[in-house]
Amino acid sequence: MGRLRSSPRSFPTPPDSPHLDGLSPRWRLPLLGQQYLDILTTWFCSFQDCCDHGDCRVSNNFTGLQSDLSVQLHGQHLAQELVPTTVRSYLELPRPDKALALSFHGWSGTGKNFVARLLAENLYRDGLRSDCVKVFITLIHFPHPKYVDLYKEQLTDQVRKMQEHCHQTLFIFDEAEKLHPGLLDALGPHLEHQTPENHRAEAVRTIFVFLSNLGGNVINEVVLGLLKAGWSREDITMEHLAPRLQAEIVASTDSGFGHSRLVKENLIDFFVPFLPLEYRHVRLCARDAFLSQDLLYTEAALDEIAKMMVYVPKEEQLFASQGCKSVSQRINYFLP
Structure with missing residues (x-):
């Protein structure tokens, strides 16, 4: 489940033809x-x-989203339940009074980027290439803190222009915990409740998705404790995780995310925990990697790939430290 990348939207000019x-x-x-x-x-x-722009290529395939999450996302029953229900409820509102903000938290390789991509693919016919979808990767788009004022201006301008162009927009922020506090606060006005007089004649629907490793350790601690106490993984609920997760986010000294307007003023609608993945989930990811390339596989090969991963904690050896990250590369060892 690699990092999100938007595909190029321009096409090469035909040979011997510099102008249309x-x-x-x-x-x-x-x-x-x-x-x-x-x-x-x-x-x-x-x-x-x-049409020739992304605005009228909105598909909102909620059935497809639910199906993709059920079949392709492994070990994340909370995200499978919460994400499609929340997104559908929001997009079906006749006139929403604020943007929908979802914040995905968990270890790397647990499926946060994957779910964000499935959202784009099922809400827009062009997926991540849609004119109404924008992916920001913190260290690529906002690498230098000294230029934060310029980034703030560019970011707010891009959000405004996309909202003017599209009646439904999706903004994805990868590595959100590394966003400069000034950038997070600049997003505040776009996430807060709007009074009726500020509404456009046509209802505007905007979804912000933040992807972060922040809180991953406390999610793992809670899950480990419940499993050792005899709980089934699938019986773990948001009530078990949400209080500890939000407290960890607010208390974090390594990131300004928890101290931003977005968190302090409750502008984030849902903090979605992504649970650590186990051996059985890694096997399923390996199977999917083979199938995605139309390759045959054996149960023994899936076991071998799953055994290649590092598992923690040291005593229990229960959770894959990198989730399903790098699994797709490991199938190369089993190709003829």
């Missing part, structure tokens, strides 16, 4: 063919949403 208006004859459609294409396009668009 100057296409060489071999790239031009015959006049009759062009007329036919125009007629076909008009006919197609009479039945389908057809």
Whole structure:
């Protein structure tokens, strides 16, 4: 479940054709063919949403989202229940008075990025390439603290412009715990409740998703304690985790996230815990990696890959320290 990356949206210009208006004859459609294409396009668009920007390519495939999470996400029953229900409820509001803010927390490799990608793919036909989806990776987009004022201006301007362009937007912040406090506070006005007079004629729906390793250790401690006490993993609830997780986020001295407006003013709607993954979950990730490449696998190969991972704590050897991260690379050892 690697880091989110947006695919390029531009396409190379055909050879010998530096400008569209100057296409060489071999790239031009015959006049009759062009007329036919125009007629076909008009006919197609009479039945389908057809446009040249991302706003009208919203799909909101809630059934697909629920299915993808159920089949492809392993060991995360809380996220499987909370994320699709919350997102659907929000997007079906006739006129929401604030943006929806979800904050995903847990160790690396537990599925936070994966769920964010599935959100984009099921809410927009173009997925992460949609004009209405933007992924920010903290150390790539905001690498230098001394330029925080410039970043704040650019960030707020980009959010505003996307909201003007799209009636439904999705913003994903990877490595959110590393965001400068000034950037977090700059997002505050976009997340707070809006009074009716500030509403646009057309309802605007905005989802912010923050991905963070912050709180991962306390999630693991709570899960380990419950498992050792005889609880089934699937019986662990938000009530077991939410208080400890939020307290850890607020108390953290390694990140400004818990001290930002977003947390202090309760602008985050849900803190979603991602549980540490076990041996059986790593096997399922290995199986998915084989299937995604149309490769055959054996049960023995899945076991071998799962055994390659490091498990903690030292005594219990229960949780994969990297979750399913790097599993897809490890199947290369089993290729002919």
